[in-house]
Amino acid sequence: MRAARVALVVVGVGLALYGGFLLFTEQRLDQVLAVVIWLAGAIVLHDAILAPASAAVGGGLRRAGGRMPRGAATLIGAGLAIGALVTILVVPLLIAQARGPRNPTVLAGEYALALAVAWLAIAVLVAAGVAALHARDRRRPARPRP
Amino acid sequence: MPDSGLSRRALLATVATASVALVATTAGQTWAWLEPFNVFAPRRRGDGPQGLPLNRTAAQAGVTDLARDPDWRLTVAHDGTEQAFTRDELAAMPQSEAVLPIACVEGWSTTAHWRGVAMRDLLEAVGAPSGASAFITSLEPRGAFRTSEMGPEFARDPLTLVALELNGEVLDLEHGYPARIIAPARPGVVQTKWIERIEVRA
Known part of the structure; x- marks a missing residue:
């Protein structure tokens, strides 16, 4: 196990170093700067929006968790996370569509409708899961909460 | 430990479910068997003139x-001489066929049936050596x-x-009429459309 981990780390660090080497030997300086700005944008997006939002949602779920069946908070959290990932993918499509696509074969989909349906499907599945957990707890109510 | 947040x-x-969901709802722009579930990809498979999506239209270019000019010629330049081919002359040469995709770096790829003059036959016709490169305009x-x-x-x-034909029809104006390049294992942006000149470089 330890040997496998060491091997994975060595391979990973090696690939990252090779990528860095290629970046600085194959790309122009302005291209390297563009990569730095792109990566910095990811950090800003994560620290300014994603982390506070997920902390707030997680806190709310933990407070509500006591009144819900065991596992329900996890299920709801997972549903919100999946919905958020889908939304992150779809928002740029909606922005590009609003700007006007380059030609009729690009961005022909009904992305807003599909996103709404996706959130609805997630809500239905999570609700069904929570209901199943609730039913399980009613059949076996004796298990104490830790 | 329900209070410690999401367990590993x-x-x-969660990540696995999200990955499966996102692949299933986008990869259909390229994979036929996921096509019915393609709701979040920028392209739709087979959506475009002659069943092939477009990146750049003739009007944009x-x-x-x-491209519609009847005086169009494909000029092949080699070793100081130039030879011009009309579209009919190209069509009268031995025709080759290839089933190749337009593989766009934007993420979609669609396979199509192409017919036209093999580049090596054209280069041979002007006497180019077999190790020659081609510079296409x-x-x-x-x-x-x-x-x-x-x-x-x-x-x-x-x-x-x-290529002069696409999926059994005369190459559409949007796909590069009168003639375009199609080659295996190259990104879509270098499958040059509306070509007018090929320079042989040794």
Whole structure:
């Protein structure tokens, strides 16, 4: 196990170093700067929006968790996370569509409708899961909460 | 420990579910068997003239009139001499066929059936050596991809065509009429459309 981990780390660090080497030997300086700005944008997006939002949602779920069946908070959290990932993918499509696509074969989909349906499907599945957990707890109510 | 947030197992299951969901709802722009579930991809498989999506239209490239000009010729330059081919002359040469995808770096790819003159036959016709590269120029007046270069490994490949037909029809104006390049294993942006000149470079 330890040997496998060491091997994975060595391979990973090696690939990252090779990528860095290629970046600085194959790309122009302005291209390297563009990569730095792109990566910095990811950090800003994560620290300014994603982390506070997920902390707030997680806190709310933990407070509500006591009144819900065991596992329900996890299920709801997972549903919100999946919905958020889908939304992150779809928002740029909606922005590009609003700007006007380059030609009729690009961005022909009904992305807003599909996103709404996706959130609805997630809500239905999570609700069904929570209901199943609730039913399980009613059949076996004796298990104490830790 | 319900108070410590998402467990590692729950996190992995969440990420796996999201990955499966996102692949299933986007990969259909390229994979036929996922096509019915393609709701979030920028492209739709087979959506476009002659069943092939477009990246750049003739109007965007500014070639609509030039490409329809009856005086169009494909000039092949080699060793100080130039030879011009009309579309009919190209169509009268031995025709080759290839089933090749347009593989766009934007993420979609669609396979199509192409027919035209094999690049190696055309180069042979002007007496080019077998190790020659081809430098291709489009009718496009401007743009980063109005020219492309292919090394001998592509120019010699029997599947590399100066394509005149697409999926059994005359190549659509949007796909590069009167003639375009199609070669195996190359990104879509160098499959130059609306070509007007091929320079042989030794």
